[in-house]
Amino acid sequence: MSAVTCAVLCWRVERRDGVAIGLTTHDRDLTVDGLAYRAAPGMTPSAVHRSAGLEADTMDIGGALSGAAIGEADLIAGRWDGARVRLFAADWETGATLAALGEGRIGAVELSEDGFTAELAGASAALARPVVEETSAECRAELGDRRCRVALAGRRRFARVTGVAGRVLTLDAAEPVADGFAGGLLRWFGGANGGLEQAIAGSAGAMVTLRTVPAYAVVAGALVELVEGCDKSLATCATRFGNAANFRGEPHLPGVDLLTRYPGG
Incomplete structure (x- = not known):
């Protein structure tokens, strides 16, 4: 044939x-x-x-x-x-x-x-992607990448889920600093959500708020990995991470609002 x-x-x-x-x-x-x-x-x-x-x-x-x-x-x-x-x-x-x-x-x-x-x-x-980046007041790098250069080895933590209410998870470990996991990443290990990743909207103490509801039901004791986040501001980069030299933004560059200013305004 x-x-x-x-x-x-x-x-x-x-x-x-x-x-x-x-x-x-x-x-x-x-x-x-x-x-x-x-x-x-x-x-x-x-x-x-x-x-x-x-x-x-x-x-x-x-x-x-x-x-x-x-x-x-x-x-x-x-x-x-x-x-x-x-x-x-x-x-x-x-x-x-x-x-x-x-x-x-x-x-x-x-x-x-x-x-x-x-x-x-x-x-x-x-x-089809843009050849060059556009200017921005916030940093365009991702925390821990080759441009940011912040070491994430000590900024990852494992924890167990002790409670869940919609997008809010309660963990058995507290955040390292106030709102330290905001803008970070949560990875699921085991269970129905195993292998999935979710963005973190905010954190407070032992509570973490995800941007979306977990795809599958969460059971108490589920293991997760938490990666710290960054709000991409120059102040956070300088004070929290001591990394202002690698900041990839233009916070002092005048924006389009300069066109609407007038003397005495």
């Missing part, structure tokens, strides 16, 4: 937490490069557009929701956000790869009654 009649589409999807799954349009499971590709006839790609220019290569992938592979709850929780996807054609008889058709990361995801549609952005999509 010719390679054309034996060709099927396969997807290798790797989440940010390291979990990898394989899906194929064939009517039975395949094994390619040691990974099992589950039969998912409902998975269909849009037209694959590849260009030699600088236009961004994008593609949409649609499919049916499956609790065993990609479930609605996990999509809503963001477990698949930013996942790396590789689309290729394979020979269903031999399991050999025939042609690479696209690679990128999952962007926007839309849910419908009969399934989902995920946008796959290729590597050239990065060319």
